[in-house]
Amino acid sequence: MxxxxxxxxxxxxxxxxxxxxxxxxxxxxxxxxxxxxxxxxxxxxxxxxxxxxTKEALFKAVVTDRIERIIAEAHALIDADDDPAEALYGFLTWVVERAMFNHALCDALAMEMGAFDESGQDAEFTTALDALLRRAQSAGAVRPDVSVQDVRTLLVGAMLMERLRRRDGPPGRMASLACDALRPATKRNEIAARNETHCELCATSFTPAATGRPARFCSAACRQKAHRRAKTT
The missing domain is CATH 1.10.10.60 (Homeodomain-like)
Structure with missing residues (x-):
């Protein structure tokens, strides 16, 4: 007793x-x-x-749950019937948004490949991201020469830059630029010609209203989905 x-x-x-x-x-x-x-x-x-x-052991214990949620979200998008472009760009934007306010998550995803080999999370994250990328490439929404390593590098860069500049402007700017770098040149030119902006959730281009506050999402559905995800992460 x-x-x-x-x-x-x-x-x-x-x-x-x-x-x-x-x-x-x-x-x-x-x-x-x-x-x-x-x-x-x-x-x-x-x-x-x-x-x-060690501190490394404590750090891994802390971020494991958050990484698991991100991997689960990626798998859910792979299995869903969502538009492949929206699935990939929305996922990247969502991950960047999460990392903006969580330095541990940002640090974990920015580590060298293999940082989570003991738990297999790093490989699982890369595999899920690659599946999203290949779906988007098959749909013509991503340049064919882009690899999953390229996407991870852009993702890390966007996370770090969003964290550094979050007081200097609206969130999501770096994520939108990273997504633009992945799009085929013809798609980027179409967006520029229409003077469009990008949804903070799915990175889909849309034309904002001429009056009122600047729009953050392309639709009410994306706005509601963003609020739900913010509550669960």
């Missing part, structure tokens, strides 16, 4: 460490010292080390 309270205390300490680490990593990225996480959790540094041998 004497061991039960200790096990309960250990679980509570672990939960407190994970919550403190999530908040610290989301705000400041992976460079937060373990001592600072221990302080936020209200435990000693030794307690943190007993639960997580």
């Amino acid at each position: 004497s061991g039960q309270p200790q096990r309960a205390d250990a679980r509570r300490n672990r939960d407190r460490i994970l919550q403190a680490a999530f908040e610290a990593f989301a705000a400041d990225g992976s460079l937060v010292p373990l001592d600072e996480i221990a302080r936020r959790a209200g435990v000693g540094a030794g307690t943190v080390y007993r639960n997580f041998a």
